[in-house]
Amino acid sequence: MSEIVRTRYAPSPTGDPHVGNIRTALFAWALARATGGKFLLRIEDTDRNRLVPGSVDTIFESLRWLGIEWDEGPDVGGPHAPYVQSERLPLYRQAADDLIARGRAYRCFCTAERLDQMRAAQAAAKQPPGYDGHCREIPHAVSAERAASEPHTIRFKMRREGVTVLDDLIRGRVTFENALQDDFVALKSDGYPTYHLALIVDDTAMQITHAIRGEEWISSAPKHLQLYEALGLEPTKFAHLPLIMGPDHKKLSKRTGDTALLDYRKNGYLPEAMINFLALLGWSLDATTSIVSVDDLTRSFSLERVVPNPAVFDIDRLNFLNGHYIRQIAPHAWVSTVTRWAERTAPDDVARPLDPAMLAKAAPLLQERVARLDEIGPQAAFLFGYEAPEYEPTALVEKIGGPLNGALPILDAALAALDALPGEGWTKDAIEAAIRGMEATLGQKLRKFVSVLYVAAEGKPTGLPLFDSLELLGRERSLQRLRTARAKAEHAA
Ligand code: GLU
Numbered sequence: 001m002s003e004i005v006r007t008r009y010a011p012s013p014t015g016d017p018h019v020g021n022i023r024t025a026l027f028a029w030a031l032a033r034a035t036g037g038k039f040l041l042r043i044e045d046t047d048r049n050r051l052v053p054g055s056v057d058t059i060f061e062s063l064r065w066l067g068i069e070w071d072e073g074p075d076v077g078g079p080h081a082p083y084v085q086s087e088r089l090p091l092y093r094q095a096a097d098d099l100i101a102r103g104r105a106y107r108c109f110c111t112a113e114r115l116d117q118m119r120a121a122q123a124a125a126k127q128p129p130g131y132d133g134h135c136r137e138i139p140h141a142v143s144a145e146r147a148a149s150e151p152h153t154i155r156f157k158m159r160r161e162g163v164t165v166l167d168d169l170i171r172g173r174v175t176f177e178n179a180l181q182d183d184f185v186a187l188k189s190d191g192y193p194t195y196h197l198a199l200i201v202d203d204t205a206m207q208i209t210h211a212i213r214g215e216e217w218i219s220s221a222p223k224h225l226q227l228y229e230a231l232g233l234e235p236t237k238f239a240h241l242p243l244i245m246g247p248d249h250k251k252l253s254k255r256t257g258d259t260a261l262l263d264y265r266k267n268g269y270l271p272e273a274m275i276n277f278l279a280l281l282g283w284s285l286d287a288t289t290s291i292v293s294v295d296d297l298t299r300s301f302s303l304e305r306v307v308p309n310p311a312v313f314d315i316d317r318l319n320f321l322n323g324h325y326i327r328q329i330a331p332h333a334w335v336s337t338v339t340r341w342a343e344r345t346a347p348d349d350v351a352r353p354l355d356p357a358m359l360a361k362a363a364p365l366l367q368e369r370v371a372r373l374d375e376i377g378p379q380a381a382f383l384f385g386y387e388a389p390e391y392e393p394t395a396l397v398e399k400i401g402g403p404l405n406g407a408l409p410i411l412d413a414a415l416a417a418l419d420a421l422p423g424e425g426w427t428k429d430a431i432e433a434a435i436r437g438m439e440a441t442l443g444q445k446l447r448k449f450v451s452v453l454y455v456a457a458e459g460k461p462t463g464l465p466l467f468d469s470l471e472l473l474g475r476e477r478s479l480q481r482l483r484t485a486r487a488k489a490e491h492a493a
Pocket of ligand 1: 009012044199212214217
């Protein structure tokens with residue numbers, strides 16, 4: 001019988017999960033879905049100093065936003081509950097005791113001061129840092145007696161000779177010199193396990209088959225492999241995902257996009273675009289496909305197609321994908337999206353509620369143009385007032401250059417051309433013909449002077465297409481905006 005794949009996402013609730021970390025969840029989930037396996041969520045809250053209240057809820061919300069649902073976890077339960085490490089302390093204690101009984105761990109009574117001094121001395125002598133084995137040889141009986149009254153940790157005895165070999169599913173064979181390892185803390189003095197011990201205990205108990213995690217953990221792999229061996233357990237398979245770098249080829253930072261996943265939601269990204277984007281940070285469907293749906297991912301994901309070399313987090317690509325998915329939204333759904341986002345992101349001085357008929361008419365124009373949903377409000381705002389949004393008179397000539405009164409002949413020509421259009425003929429096509437007719441009057445190409453009309457109508461030199469916009473604004477408001485622009489240019493000139 002072939003093995004049932006069981007993967008997990010095991011975040012620490014130390015703040016809002018960032019995009020890089022969510023990529024790990026996505027890959028673990030995708031593998032489980034593609035193989036008909038199970039995906040678990042486990043909360044690793046053993047570092048009590050770093051807990052941030054509310055993080056667990058944000059973890060849930062981040063995953064749900066992307067549609068990553070878990071088969072077992074803290075809220076849904078499952079056969080290996082509880083799925084929160086702080087509720088599993090007796091299991092880690094038992095494993096630590098077992099390690100002592102097997103001669104593979106010992107109590108360490110070193111105080112924080114002693115460890116600090118040791119580290120300082122190592123640094124001064126340019127020696128590699130690491131525990132010096134001070135408590136390794138304390139006889140068992142002495143150690144057991146001291147344990148009753150003295151605070152202590154339990155340290156794992158690493159093998160110091162030979163090598164530890166990791167057969168990573170993504171990077172192949174990686175060999176670690178045991179001489180470079182030291183005896184690490186498995187159980188802390190507060191009774192909480194370290195990540196290392198908890199990982200082995202839980203991945204075993206929860207029958208995880210594949211530990212999929214970020215590459216920052218690869219240097220800890222020898223600790224984990226040795227722990228498995230010491231406890232007589234079969235290790236999981238390991239897959240260390242490639243690093244994510246910024247476009248500057250440095251480690252991804254806040255500046256280059258490593259922020260909370262939910263910030264992307266706030267900034268108007270769609271979950272489909274995020275999934276497509278994150279999926280391609282290390283994995284690919286084939287050599288050419290750049291548009292990958294959730295279905296493609298959950299049907300075809302495999303670790304064989306994850307590459308070990310770093311992936312580049314390119315926000316332009318995300319914007320491109322987001323625009324792509326925006327254009328896939330069905331018309332009626334898009335109108336509600338536009339309404340929601342326009343209400344939320346239009347400038348404060350635009351009166352609410354926004355005119356639903358205008359929103360419905362503007363929606364198709366916006367769908368062609370925005371890359372992010374938070375552009376909707378700023379782009380559509382000019383449609384909702386009688387006058388154009390406030391602008392400086394100089395904006396009128398910002399693109400054409402030259403003195404401000406250079407805008408006057410253009411505005412006069414537009415007023416004449418558009419005033420000649422009757423109300424019932426106020427259509428995009430008629431407006432376009434009238435404005436193109438200005439080329440002859442002005443002896444200038446449309447693209448030379450059109451920015452003046454954009455500013456007059458929309459308050460800025462670019463925006464939703466001019467002819468459509470004037471049609472939406474209607475005859476009276478359009479002419480009024482041209483007159484206002486003219487007055488501004490004249491007074492300021
Ligand atoms: N709690 C670890 C983290 O937050 C989990 C690493 C793992 O997946 O094993 O990164």
